[in-house]
Amino acid sequence: MEKLKNLGVNVKMLTGDTKETAKRIASLVGIEGNVCDIKNIKEECGVFAEVFPEDKFTIVKAYQNKGHIVGMTGDGINDAPALKQADFGIAVSNATDIAKSSASAVLTKDGLTNMISAIILSRKIYQRLLTYVFSKTIRVFMIILSIFVYYIIYNEYILTTKMVLSLFFFNDFITISLATDNVEYSNKPEKWNIKKLTFTSFLLGLFCTIWIPFLILFVGENLLHLNIEQTKTFAFLTIVLSIPVSILSIRDRGLFIKVPPSKYLMLAMILSIVASNLMALFGIFMVPINPKSILYADIFVGLMFLPSLKFLKTLVHSLYE
Structure with missing residues (x-):
């Protein structure tokens, strides 16, 4: 997360967990910003909690409408629409075939560190x-x-x-x-x-x-x-x-x-x-x-x-x- 910030990337977390859980995880990995829900999509939001799979597409689209270039990472079938909509969809190494086919890039190693290499390249x-x-x-x-x-x-x-x-x-x-x-x-x-x-x-x-x-x-x-x-x-x-x-x-x-x-x-x-x-x-x-x-x-x-x-x-x- 620190390397992504140094590259000027504003990282946001989307999760179906509760706000309390999402806030705790975000603090551990270094994601900053307010904890919001699907009804409150703002620039200062760093974490979106209690979201449904279809809400991820809505959030990606909302930030694109604000003029941002949006990258999205996911692994499941329900992530496919958001991966397809994003300017740069990234499927993790263990993602489903549908998620991989919807993404712009597929990570070949576990974790998200290959995202750094993709941005630098x-x-x-x-x-x-x-x-x-x-x-x-x-x-x-x-x-x-x-x-x-x-x-x-x-x-x-x-x-x-x-x-x-x-x-x-x-x-x-x-x-x-x-x-x-x-x-x-x-x-x-x-x-x-x-x-x-x-x-x-x-x-x-x-x-x-x-x-x-x-x-x-x-x-x-x-x-x-x-x-x-x-x-x-x-x-x-x-x-x-x-x-x-x-x-x-x-x-x-x-x-x-x-x-x-x-x-x-x-x-x-x-x-x-x-x-x-x-x-x-x-x-x-x-x-x-x-x-x-x-x-x-x-x-x-x-x-x-x-x-x-x-x-x-x-x-x-x-x-x-």
């Missing part, structure tokens, strides 16, 4: 999805607008067809590995806020849209003096490098990296960096560029893009929350 999935949404937005803004800006200025497409196909391969390879990432989960329940999510994603995307074309146009042409074909290779390398760097920057919420990436995500990022560097060096599907230009791309994307995006990411996460 769901919040990790939420964070992975959040990382995916942010990184997807960054890439869409960065790739499309970089191509658009360069075409407006030079009447040339900055990426060839082979470069685009290679870019999609690197992008998908890293995106798939996000499903395995080690992420820091929130200690409070979270809900999707599409308006704030769109706004914060736009800020991240706008930053990358400004930074990457600047890196391609200013550094590539003015500092490295690359011709048009070499600039295309430099642009390809820069965009590919920005994919793992942006994901590494936004995957956790703090200013610094607290939880290291999973081995699969780390492997995918390292392979994309090494492969894109080798493609640019040896001219695979593109005109080769010298090691100095490759080193510039690695340094500018890694050492300048990463800290800038970390600060910006901290800001947009605070806005989103």
